Amino acid sequence: MSNSLTVYFDSPDLCREFLSVLKNNSDICEKGKITVVQSNEKCVLSCDSLLIVCGKNAKYLPDILNCSNTTVILNSACRIVLSEDEAKNYKFITCGFSSKDSVTVSSITSDKSVVSIQRGFINFTGYKVEPMELVIDCSYKNCDNMLEVVTAVLYCFDKSFFENK
8 A cells, every 4th residue: 555645637627526525534544644636638648557537528647657556446338448458557446327336326316316336346455445325415317426436445445444434
């Protein structure tokens, strides 16, 4: 596990929503270890550990230099094309409305959504996020980026969040 995490967003909306959740849950995230970067342009990143969050309108991944640990949260609706050589440098966590996605929605009502973690993953803190369902206060009308943000947050939270679920 690395000492710091850089979280890259391709969308200002995704970035804003993520920062809002982190601010409201600062007691259960890795304090002082997360740097957030947002860019609408292609950019070059160099860091210890990197989380790339790509929404459904993403066109490309940033260029990576010297990042020993890179995970990509990818909305399965986006159309980024990677060669096999490029893809082997990343760990992927997919999210979307497909049964093949790692993180999806199992139900949506007018005021709540149930997010389903279908395939577990190891998060930044070294905690194994197991398959589970989480009820999120978010209606279908205002949750365009919900899956990407929820997945990014789960990637950053420490084990105290999961012990309370």
